[in-house]
Amino acid sequence: MKSNKKSQFFNIFLAFGTIAILFMALFWLSPISWNNSIGKRQFDIIEAYQAKEKNLMYIDQSAKLAVYKTLDTISSKGGFYSEQYSCGKTSRDYFLWNTNDKNISECFPFVQRNFENKFKDNLNFYLEGQKDLKNLLNKYEISLVGNNVVGIAKAMLFFPKEPIKSMNDSSIYKEYEFDKYKLTAYYKTNCDESYLDHNYYAESTDSFNLIKDGNVNLGNKFLHADLRYKNYDKSDYDLESWTKAGIQITDIGESPGKYCYSYNPNPLYNFKLETTSDGKTACSIETADYAGALYEGNDLKTWNKDSGDNSCADSKTWLQCPGIKVYYCGKTSYDTYPEREDEYPDWRAVKDDAPRIETYFVEVRNDEHTEAYHIHSKTSFKFLVELDSAVKNQGKSVERDNFYKKWVSDSFSYAKTRIVSSGVKGEKAYPFYYSISPSFNVQFDTGISDYNGLRDNSEKLIEQCNGNITKLSVCIKDYIQKNNLNYKSNINGNIAEFDVPSSRTIITQEGNKAVLKPVTYKFALAFK
Amino acid sequence: MEKIFKKARVAVSLIDIYAYIFYAFLIFFVVLLFGIRSCSMGNSESAILKSNVEQTDANLILSNLLRTPVILDFNNPKSEITISDLIILWKSDKSYEVRLKNELNSILSSSYKRCVVFCIDNTQFLVNDCFLFIPECEDKYSQLIPDLNREIIEVSINPSPTAVKEK
Numbered sequence: 001m002k003s004n005k006k007s008q009f010f011n012i013f014l015a016f017g018t019i020a021i022l023f024m025a026l027f028w029l030s031p032i033s034w035n036n037s038i039g040k041r042q043f044d045i046i047e048a049y050q051a052k053e054k055n056l057m058y059i060d061q062s063a064k065l066a067v068y069k070t071l072d073t074i075s076s077k078g079g080f081y082s083e084q085y086s087c088g089k090t091s092r093d094y095f096l097w098n099t100n101d102k103n104i105s106e107c108f109p110f111v112q113r114n115f116e117n118k119f120k121d122n123l124n125f126y127l128e129g130q131k132d133l134k135n136l137l138n139k140y141e142i143s144l145v146g147n148n149v150v151g152i153a154k155a156m157l158f159f160p161k162e163p164i165k166s167m168n169d170s171s172i173y174k175e176y177e178f179d180k181y182k183l184t185a186y187y188k189t190n191c192d193e194s195y196l197d198h199n200y201y202a203e204s205t206d207s208f209n210l211i212k213d214g215n216v217n218l219g220n221k222f223l224h225a226d227l228r229y230k231n232y233d234k235s236d237y238d239l240e241s242w243t244k245a246g247i248q249i250t251d252i253g254e255s256p257g258k259y260c261y262s263y264n265p266n267p268l269y270n271f272k273l274e275t276t277s278d279g280k281t282a283c284s285i286e287t288a289d290y291a292g293a294l295y296e297g298n299d300l301k302t303w304n305k306d307s308g309d310n311s312c313a314d315s316k317t318w319l320q321c322p323g324i325k326v327y328y329c330g331k332t333s334y335d336t337y338p339e340r341e342d343e344y345p346d347w348r349a350v351k352d353d354a355p356r357i358e359t360y361f362v363e364v365r366n367d368e369h370t371e372a373y374h375i376h377s378k379t380s381f382k383f384l385v386e387l388d389s390a391v392k393n394q395g396k397s398v399e400r401d402n403f404y405k406k407w408v409s410d411s412f413s414y415a416k417t418r419i420v421s422s423g424v425k426g427e428k429a430y431p432f433y434y435s436i437s438p439s440f441n442v443q444f445d446t447g448i449s450d451y452n453g454l455r456d457n458s459e460k461l462i463e464q465c466n467g468n469i470t471k472l473s474v475c476i477k478d479y480i481q482k483n484n485l486n487y488k489s490n491i492n493g494n495i496a497e498f499d500v501p502s503s504r505t506i507i508t509q510e511g512n513k514a515v516l517k518p519v520t521y522k523f524a525l526a527f528k
Numbered sequence: 529m530e531k532i533f534k535k536a537r538v539a540v541s542l543i544d545i546y547a548y549i550f551y552a553f554l555i556f557f558v559v560l561l562f563g564i565r566s567c568s569m570g571n572s573e574s575a576i577l578k579s580n581v582e583q584t585d586a587n588l589i590l591s592n593l594l595r596t597p598v599i600l601d602f603n604n605p606k607s608e609i610t611i612s613d614l615i616i617l618w619k620s621d622k623s624y625e626v627r628l629k630n631e632l633n634s635i636l637s638s639s640y641k642r643c644v645v646f647c648i649d650n651t652q653f654l655v656n657d658c659f660l661f662i663p664e665c666e667d668k669y670s671q672l673i674p675d676l677n678r679e680i681i682e683v684s685i686n687p688s689p690t691a692v693k694e695k
Contacts, residue, residue, distance in 0.1 A: 012547065014547075014551070015547055015550055015551050015554065018551065018554060018555075019554055022554070022555075022558040023558075026558065026561060026562065039577060043584075046584055050584070050587045050588075053587070053591055054587075054591070054671055054672070057591055057594065057595075057671055057673070058671075058672055058673065058674070060595075061594075061612050061673045061674060062674055064610075064613070065616075065674060065675075065676060068676075069676070125678060126674045126678055128678070129674050129678040129679075129680055130672065130674070130680070278680060279678065279679065279680060445606070503604055503606045504606050505600070505601075505604065505606060505607045505609075507609070507613055507616060507617060507676065508676070509676045509677070512620065513620045513621055514616050514617050514619065514620040514621065514675065514676050515617075515620075515621070516600060516607070516609070516617060
């Protein structure tokens with residue numbers, strides 16, 4: 001009997017227990033299943049995966065375009081990518097694989113190494129165009145494996161968004177109004193030595209990515225003016241590893257032995273701030289009232305270091321664009337000892353109370369104006385960059401010094417970096433991240449192996465046609481016909497220039513147009 | 529004694545029967561409750577699910593489309609490029625338009641039965657019959673690709689809604 005009673009209780013307990021469990025399930029499950037979409041997390045994962053795919057697609061396309069560009073460059077330069085390592089070139093820019101003094105083994109390019117170096121530059125050029133990929137710049141190990149160009153990434157990509165550390169180290173994720181800002185300093189140097197009477201203007205410019213290596217790129221920024229020239233190239237100037245100056249060598253001097261003195265070197269008469277978002281200019285403002293305005297001798301004023309506030313943020317001269325404010329914090333300069341010109345670079349600081357600086361500027365040393373010596377002055381302009389979400393509009397404050405007033409030289413040690421709140425457009429906390437190493441593999445026959453064939457034929461051509469200068473054209477033609485080669489040659493004296501088209505087609509730029517054309521190897525050979 | 533036992537047995541089995549009936553009703557009631565609640569949420573849920581699935585499909589189709597190889601010159605097998613390359617060429621030389629249209633038609637019409645708008649920046653290419661669909665470029669299913677000068681080209685597809693597809 002006892003057991004029967006127990007069984008009755010069991011049934012009742014089962015019924016009520018089930019009621020309780022079902023109602024609990026009804027209410028407990030409802031916030032999970034009904035307040036969130038079904039499969040939301042799964043779709044979040046798919047979304048992150050697709051964001052990854054989109055970026056990988058961009059990387060693959062960038063890598064492919066970089067291959068095209070690299071092939072185009074090095075094939076048109078005889079396998080070199082810079083004149084620096086070659087044995088010279090002809091007047092029509094065909095790079096020589098030998099000279100009268102050097103044979104092919106001394107001049108022949110290291111094509112694979114050149115390809116890898118140039119490819120890396122080109123790849124970075126394309127990756128810079130995509131803000132999510134900027135932290136990958138220069139972080140690829142490139143190698144050629146068979147017909148493939150393989151890039152092994154040394155940095156991770158995070159999806160849906162890369163976590164960015166804010167300057168105060170709190171880990172929040174931010175989106176900025178712009179992804180890059182650019183500062184340009186326009187400075188002037190007088191060269192009014194009595195018989196040259198020549199002034200000219202120059203500019204230094206540099207772009208700063210807002211986010212680099214996970215850090216927001218702001219604080220103190222410098223632009224440098226350093227007038228040192230490469231001896232052999234008119235269009236280039238030595239950046240002295242971190243400086244930028246934009247004066248053409250043709251602007252200096254008129255004939256060998258002439259030089260000019262400098263007055264108050266490098267007054268900064270204008271500076272400009274530009275922000276860009278996805279490659280498009282978001283805002284542009286400069287201290288000059290109209291673009292290109294030249295303020296003769298009027299140097300921009302900076303902060304007052306006697307005010308007791310050791311921050312450049314009270315500078316009289318500043319520019320702002322939405323989300324960013326840049327203060328001009330003065331300049332400092334060094335010049336060379338004119339009496340010890342052979343020992344340059346040997347800098348001395350320009351003092352506050354220095355008289356007019358009258359050192360050699362640049363002296364032209366040969367008739368072609370291609371050789372110029374003497375570092376004149378190395379000037380650094382300093383700016384304080386702040387991101388400030390309160391800044392909604394572009395604006396400026398400009399004050400100028402008298403031209404002959406002494407200039408602040410050592411202001412840098414006083415100016416402190418000040419960080420204001422960041423310019424945040426939107427914040428989104430994601431529940432998870434998907435991280436990948438965005439390596440790539442471009443399947444494209446780079447034609448590196450073609451150079452072996454070109455070299456073999458060049459060596460045979462030289463062997464066959466050397467000592468036959470008078471009939472060089474005939475000799476080359478004979479060789480091409482006999483060996484059934486598709487070489488096109490152009491002979492100028494003892495130099496033969498060759499165009500060898502291949503079957504590989506690439507997309508390349510011709511003028512403003514993208515065109516599909518075969519890779520054509522160009523090189524020149526010297527005959528004796 | 530036996531009668532008493534019999535009565536007791538009947539009583540016990542009646543209680544069991546009532547309990548089972550009650551139990552069945554309870555389960556039915558709860559199932560009904562779940563059903564009503566899921567029905568009220570079901571339509572919006574399934575719409576979200578459908579839209580998510582479509583988005584996944586569209587992105588996948590776009591990504592595959594851009595990687596699709598195209599041989600420009602049939603006499604030269606090394607003239608193989610991809611649709612993304614063809615888009616770059618088309619951007620600066622409109623003589624590639626016919627080829628691009630043909631390729632888009634043949635690829636997209638195999639994935640979609642109804643209207644699809646393929647956009648390169650804001651230029652539209654319509655695939656299939658777009659009579660019932662107002663063609664617009666949407667960046668919901670889009671991909672960025674660089675051109676030779678690093679200008680960013682935005683490519684997107686906008687398939688007509690499922691409702692229109694099913695008509």
